[in-house]
Amino acid sequence: MKDFEFHRPASIKHAVALVAGTAGAKYLAGGQSLLPVMKLDLAEPTALVSLARLPGLADIRVDGGTVAIGALCTHDQVARSADVAKAIPALAELASHIGDAQVRNRGTLGGSVAHADPAADYPAAVLGLGATIVTDRGRHPADTYFKGLFETSLADGELVTAVHFPVPKRAAYAKFAHRASKYAVVGVFVAETAAGVRVAITGAGATVFRSAAMEAALTTSMTPGALDGITVPTDDLNADAEASAEYRAHLCVVMAKRAVAALR
Amino acid sequence: MGNAQGIGAAVKRKEDRRFLVGRGQYTDDVTLPNQSYAVFVRSPYGHAKVNGVEAKAALAAPGVLAVLTGADVAADGLGGIPCGWLVKSKDGSPMVEPPHPALAQGKVRHVGDPVAMVIASTKAAAKAAAALVEVDYEPLPAVGLLANAIAPGAPQVWDEAPGNVCFDWHIGDPATTDAAFAKAAHVVELDLVNNRVAPNPMEPRAANGNFDGANDQYTLYTTSQNPHLTRLLLAAFTLKVPEHKLRVIAPDVGGGFGSKIFHYAEELLVLWASRRVGRPVKWTSDRMEAFLTDAHGRDHISNAKLALDANGKFLGLRVHTYAAMGAYLSTFAPAVPTYLYATLLSGPYDFPAIYAEVKAIFTNTVAVDAYRGAGRPEATYLLERLVEKAARQLGMDRVELRRKNLIRADQFPYQTQVALQYDIGDYQATLDLALEQADYAGYAARAAASKAKGKLRGFGMSTYIEACGIAPSALVGALGARAGLYEAANVRIHPTGSVTVFTGTHSHGQGHETTFAQLIADRLGVSTDQVEVVHGDTDRIPFGMGTYGSRSASVGGSAIVKALDKIVDKGKKIAAHLLEASVADIEFKDGQYRVVGTDRVKAFGEVAFAAYVPHNYPIETVEPGLEESAFYDPKNFTFPGGTHLVEVEIDPDTGVVEVASVTIADDVGVIINPMIVDGQAHGGLAQGIGQALLEEAVYDAEGQLTNGTYMGYCMPRAADLPNFKVGNHVTACTHNPLGIKGVGEVGAIGVPPAVINAVLDALAPLGVTDISMPATPEKVWRAIQAARAGKGA
């Protein structure tokens, strides 16, 4: 690990200015994605701007049809939130299966969404529920937010402050975890929303994506059986030692069925 | 039992307090005045010529004290890392024993092979400077996989080892085996792979070397399972300084599983570097370095054939095995696939004929050496997969086929066809106990319940034996060992009756500080609180060969008992004097010397006190003081055995295997501390299940380790395991004073084939007949797909 500066600003404005003004600076939230890559010298930021002291970013508010979760809310906080469990039980459930207890105690929603790891869980809920990513300078709809491998529509230095999740009629998340890392090999989020059925799949491709075929089938009949015969094309799927593209494609359908069976 | 804390008592572990409060002292915790730090520049190639090492920029970096290379190692005359065991080929020729310089000279032969050593005043400085060392590599064709290394035309790891063969060894009688097969009614054949695993002790390796120039004295702190062996190899082969100038300390060590037995180059290099830079030099492996440089385990490819008569009685066994050695021969590597593997191929069965051939093969990987079980898990896996296949092929019940062939209790001592003589056991009893504890009778109902949930349930078993209590020195010497494998102990009674025990075994998780204290409590009638067990320091302990091969209690404990016998005998003479009786009339029981048949007694503490304050004392015939040493060399191996039963539930949609239950019944001989024995069984089972379902160190053809981090290499966790049911049926070992056999490895030995047999049992209705370890979800899913496709076609 290379030497770096460390800042702990007390305002969003100051944090944004620090990152904008320092070449190679990065925000530090829970550090559960950033620190591992720094330890391996795969990221060598010149400065870390800690978000720990920023006010107002660790709140969860349920407001009519929206659950607004601050960027600094830890996975554990979301998993244990009675408000989240009541409004969107699938979201609390999803958070409770991220990594392990240590990771959940440190890792944050904002960090996960900003990092956009292809095997992360939250992106499935963000896209599956059609959430909105709120930043220091604007709003990003989920449908155009995830661009590719670790790529989002955030501008350089743009700070995620919250994610607004619309409350669905019913939703569920089914995850097939990597045996070693516990990240999603395949995770499928299924939601019945006011705007229709949404199916978002994480882990399988370069970034989270929706399955139009599954959404169409489930719009006809919201049953696991409706997904019989659907195949996910393997062309753009990830392949690694844990799972080939073919196996991932198969798991997409299996996990989608399990999510449908678990809708709440 | 004379003492509530003695043999048989589940005393809580004395050492756990310091571990639980974070006060263990591990090698990396030792920071000496003026400490400096070493980081190694390691080969990124499986095989390459090293045309040059340019260290100018690194030497100029801040804080750098030295950059040392293979040329410096050669110039200073350091010895190569030796192999501790010579195996001879069938034709009598010695194994190919290539050089193993501590830092590469001219060539690197595996990823992680050290090329240069950077020493700096901080670890960060050393690491930064290491990145500045420029090595001119010329990549050569490499062979990372055992399967490729044995193919014709494979790249050569060593010029002197044509076909990459280190040795071509055999055991057993080919003629009687041929005859057995000739008259067989059935022959069952199986090809199988024993997957390569990385040891992954919680504490990575570390070494801190200090040369005291004023006294010409070297001190090494190291993560070792056997500091005396390390000192011996340093003194005789690598550093080449006499033992009295060399102190090796293995303080608290966080697990080893075999991988910390061996003498590694880093241990030599930190001592040597300390002499060169005039400061202590510390190296601590990081986890990725551990994956690349700790000796791995297993890695066999085998073909096995079993001959049976019409009734299912075993007639003969023929085995051919290729065993990977890696690029260099590690300390015990040649012994593992030979004397710790092929000699176990009779298992717990009565076999009239066995013939096994083993070819040891070099590959461009880190060394393969002993890993929990070492050879015996490979033998057990082969045999139990084969026996299971036989039951299916012959349409016989798996339990009955085994029962029919198990050595009967009245056949002991039993001479196998592969050199070993089992002293005692009762394999039918452990089989019965396991079946009863597992409610085998209720299995059909459980299978039906799984089916109702859409799951496939399978039952798998293994009846196994192992040889441990390593080892009779003369025997292993005849087999090529270059060291004796006895054990040493020193028992020091203090004037007030408290006790310090110095043992040559080494505890790195096993709980010796408790178990050995219990031996003392049992024999002397003192409480375990009055006993201190000291291990891991060559200056404090007379000698010792360390801990591995489940030897500590049976061999190390026996040495302690021998020393205790001497103490008790000397105490008798003192007590006789104090009690004014003849020595022949004194008995020692429950901590008291008594004139037989009277109430005239002297407590052990009083006798100890008299020994140190010899005012009223038989000074003409008995020396003052109460301290005795003993060496114990075992007469034979010990032979634990038993039955392991596993039930799995498979999700046919995903291929995920869940271990539903594990029930074992072992005979580990006399048990000192049942809690610790259960814990050892539990840990071994976790590793065995890890090997069967989760773990594999995957090299690619070019010798790159593809999964050397915890993001890829899957260690077993609590959630992957059920609660274990552990039972014991004891037959006491006949040839050591305690009747102990050993428990350190049984879990890792017995359970892998039981897991795979259970997986195959679950999948059998679909037509799946084979699956390799680890049975990962995708592998299981593919097997199901292939079987379904095959059936449909």
Ligand SMILES: Cc1cc2nc3c(=O)[nH]c(=O)nc-3n(C[C@H](O)[C@H](O)[C@H](O)COP(=O)(O)OP(=O)(O)OC[C@H]3O[C@@H](n4cnc5c(N)ncnc54)[C@H](O)[C@@H]3O)c2cc1C
């Ligand atoms: C062992 C392990 C297992 C894991 N398993 C899982 C799993 O199963 N599922 C899963 O989803 N995740 C998993 N994770 C990742 C974990 O959830 C991380 O917490 C998450 O990906 C990143 O959040 P963080 O707060 O730790 O971000 P950091 O690591 O602090 O930051 C990550 C990146 O996001 C940037 N960033 C952080 N916050 C913001 C913000 N508010 N605005 C803009 N940019 C920001 C940082 O600059 C950095 O580039 C695992 C991690 C580990 C170490």
